[in-house]
Amino acid sequence: MKRMVLLMLVFGGMMNTTMADDWMAQLDDNTYWTQVSIPGTHDSATGEGWTGLGILVGDLTGKTQDLNIAGQLACGVRVFDLRPCVSGSELVINHGVLQTKAKFANTMRQLCQFVSNHPTEFVVVLMRHETDGDSNSDKWAGMIADCLNSEDIQPLLADYKRDLTVGELRGKVLLLSRDSYGSQPVGAFITGWGHQADYVTASIKGVGRNIGTMYVQDYYEVMDQMTAKLNGIEKLLNFxxxxxxxxGVRHWVVCVNHASGYTQSASTDGNRDNAVKCNQKFIDFLSVDTQAGPTGIVMMDFAGVNKSGSYDVKGLDLVNTIINNNQRYSPVKKADHTGISSQERNLKKGLLHYDLLGRPMRSQRRTAVLIDRQKSIKRIGQ
Incomplete structure (x- = not known):
């Protein structure tokens, strides 16, 4: 009997991990990707550790993540803020002047390998040129282009168009760059990114006439302006x-809402203090049934951990909240344009249902997605 219980516990843990790895498997192929609530990480590579000056001060001044990229992927993060710059003959990933241990090409290969191993998933990279750490800015564009066109990366990169669906993105990495590395993007270029408390309107330019709109809230120098930051978060969430x-085509707008920022000073504890308040803001907003709907991309600090240092950052709770928010509304789909639905769904008696992370649903609250564990096991095993 004890052995049976142990096996059940082990199997249950495996299912939770599998569902976290493959939570997008339950999304409808025809759903526009802009309608998905997606957790992302700000300065994603700072959880990889530091080199150079970063060894001395990185953990005190520049850390925004406790988990490395692999850990972030495993807990369900699907959007990554990567900031490559030139160091000698290679592209490294920095946070300002602080160099992480992550190399840009290796990180891109890691993300490509993940979507190859998990073909139901897709990953988005928000990239910018971290000029503060560059040893030779003139080489940056050519080195980025060479990396993206390499034979083990290029086939797994998605082309941007404003009406992309989940099905079209599965098994791909969509690269959206805030800086140009050539006349034509691989994915898309973003122009008009801003850092005001209220969200700004940016443009997304893919190849040809593939042009879209992005709304961005990235107010990061919060200091003593926490009310302005929280209001900015809520304003974009309300949209x-x-x-x-x-x-019209309003549902094609890409929303990028940042929980990240710093109070006190540009320090790791400043990042943590901000995360305590801003991560909780998202969780509280999404706990209200009348506010069900897509968050778009939520960029956060300390994703996947509830405590960082002495701060209760609730980064794991926020990742789980965003993922499971996808169950609370019916997204617009390319096939039917149905919009949001508030209709109650009846749960079959005797049939256990699970959230997108493979956890039993203890309540029978309204949900737009019901997962039968047996069907999930079959689908993952195929």
Whole structure:
């Protein structure tokens, strides 16, 4: 009997890990990707550790993540903020002047390998040129282009168009760059990114006439302006969660809402203090049933951990909240444009249902996605 219980516990743990790795498997192929609530990480590579000056001061001044890229992927993160710069003959990933141990090409290969191993998933990279750490800015564009066109990366990169669906992105990495590395993007270029408390309107330019709109809230120098930061988060959430109501092509807008920033000073504890308040803001907003709807991309600090240092950052709770928010609304789909639905769904008696992370649902609250564990096991095993 004890052995049976142990096996059940082990199997249950495996299922939770598998569902976290493959939570996008339960999304409808025809759903526009802009309608998905997706957890992302700000300065994603700072969880990889430091080299150079970073060894001395990185953990005190520049750390925004406790988990490395692999750990972030495993807990369900699907959007990564990568900031490559030139160091000698290679591209490294920095946070300002602080160099992490991550190399850009290796990180891109890691993300490509992940979507190859998990073909139901897709990954988005938000890239910018971290000029503060460059040893030779003139080489940056050519080195980026060479990396993206390498034979083990290029086939797994997605082309941007504003009406992309989940099905079209599965098994791919979508690269959206805030800086140009040539006349044509691999994925898309972003222009108009801003750092105001209220969200700004940016443009997404793919190849040809593939042009879209992005709304960005990235107010990071919070200091003593926490009310402005929280209001900025809520303002974009109020837009994004209602953005799946059919109104022309409004549901194609990409929303990028940052929980990240710093109070006190540009320090790791400043990042943590900000995360305590801003991560909780998202969790509280999404706990209200009347505010069900897509968050778009949520960029956060300390994703996947609830405590960082002495701070209760609730980064794991926030990742799980965003992922499972996808169950609380019916997204606009390319096939039907149905918009949000508030209709109650009846759960079959005697049939256990699970959230997108493979955990039993203890309540029978309204949900837009019901997962039968047996069907999930079969699908993952195919």
């Amino acid at each position: 994004s969660t209602k953005n799946n109501v059919e109104q």
